[in-house]
Amino acid sequence: MVQFRFFIISTLLLVFFLTTAPAQSRRIESEGVKPFEFALIGDVPYANVDFRKFDNLIKEINADQKLEWVLHAGDIKTGLSPCSDELLRDRLERFQQFQLPFILTPGDNEWTDCHRFTAGSYQPLERLAYLRKLFYPQPGVSLGQRTMTVTTQARDPDFSEFVENVRWKKNLVVFATLHIVGSNNGLLPFSARTQADDDEVKRRINAALSWIKQTFTEARKSNARGVFLLFQANPRFELAKGNDKRLGFEEILNVFEQESVEFGKPVILAHGDSHHFRLDKPLFSSGTDRKRIENVTRIETFGDRDINWVRVVVDPNSPEVFIIHQQIAEKN
Numbered sequence: 001m002v003q004f005r006f007f008i009i010s011t012l013l014l015v016f017f018l019t020t021a022p023a024q025s026r027r028i029e030s031e032g033v034k035p036f037e038f039a040l041i042g043d044v045p046y047a048n049v050d051f052r053k054f055d056n057l058i059k060e061i062n063a064d065q066k067l068e069w070v071l072h073a074g075d076i077k078t079g080l081s082p083c084s085d086e087l088l089r090d091r092l093e094r095f096q097q098f099q100l101p102f103i104l105t106p107g108d109n110e111w112t113d114c115h116r117f118t119a120g121s122y123q124p125l126e127r128l129a130y131l132r133k134l135f136y137p138q139p140g141v142s143l144g145q146r147t148m149t150v151t152t153q154a155r156d157p158d159f160s161e162f163v164e165n166v167r168w169k170k171n172l173v174v175f176a177t178l179h180i181v182g183s184n185n186g187l188l189p190f191s192a193r194t195q196a197d198d199d200e201v202k203r204r205i206n207a208a209l210s211w212i213k214q215t216f217t218e219a220r221k222s223n224a225r226g227v228f229l230l231f232q233a234n235p236r237f238e239l240a241k242g243n244d245k246r247l248g249f250e251e252i253l254n255v256f257e258q259e260s261v262e263f264g265k266p267v268i269l270a271h272g273d274s275h276h277f278r279l280d281k282p283l284f285s286s287g288t289d290r291k292r293i294e295n296v297t298r299i300e301t302f303g304d305r306d307i308n309w310v311r312v313v314v315d316p317n318s319p320e321v322f323i324i325h326q327q328i329a330e331k332n
Helices: 002-031 048-063 085-095 124-135 182-186 195-221 250-263
Strands: 036-041 067-072 102-104 166-170 173-177 226-230 267-271 278-280 296-300 309-314 322-327
Touching: 048 085, 048 309, 085 124, 124 195, 166 195, 173 195, 182 195, 195 226, 195 250, 226 250, 226 309, 250 267, 296 322
Parallel strands: 036 067, 067 102, 173 226, 226 267, 267 296
Antiparallel strands: 036 309, 166 173, 278 296, 309 322
């Protein structure tokens, strides 16, 4: 009888160990992939009349203890307002009011479109050089009162000027910014356009293609559960291939398609440009069947006079990985 009781107790202990050990292992594993949140904004602030609302936005985001960082999808002024040193420095000072790490990807309004008369008739490439110097003074380090370290494409000797293209990883999710801008990715003609402007577009597209491929390679290698890509332009997903308005984006969209399909897990393509919040699945595969690529979601930010923000909840343990919430600033 004693032996039988010993056998029962031993069996129960063994069953308990076998059933609880995996659960404990899962708990330990999940601690490294806890959910986290961040803020996404873009196309702000545009004009002086927007400053009060933008200040409200900064205060609201700073007061949110759940957020890890702030991402800005570019266009920090209107396309017609001056591209002066003073205005750009003003925007930097405003962005530095964010207490969290702040990461900006450039838009066309702050350099590509600066050739316009009302914007000051600047040479766009000169403004691009100033923009990089001003907003990326320490390559690989974010802006914001609290900074974070990121990997910059400028570490690659082949793309040493692209300090603005950065990548980082948190809890098995990979993030990257890409310098892809409106005005057909900088291809729109203007009277003072030179061969150097055309060459810049080709080089920037090549840099973006390389950075996209490297980002997905990193995601596959590290068995990442999701990829989040941020850029400024609306690349005209809805237009047919070969449309003139897609010429500056065609190669990039092809690579988005190829890499996303191969990755097979949730991918976010986040951008601004059109000035209204949008959440959809805009990417289709090539071929006559044109199947929707279900693992890809597009987020377009609020912008212009609509000064609100997007909360992105990242849960690596959920099938969707990315959960999106519209945040309407209470005082705006």
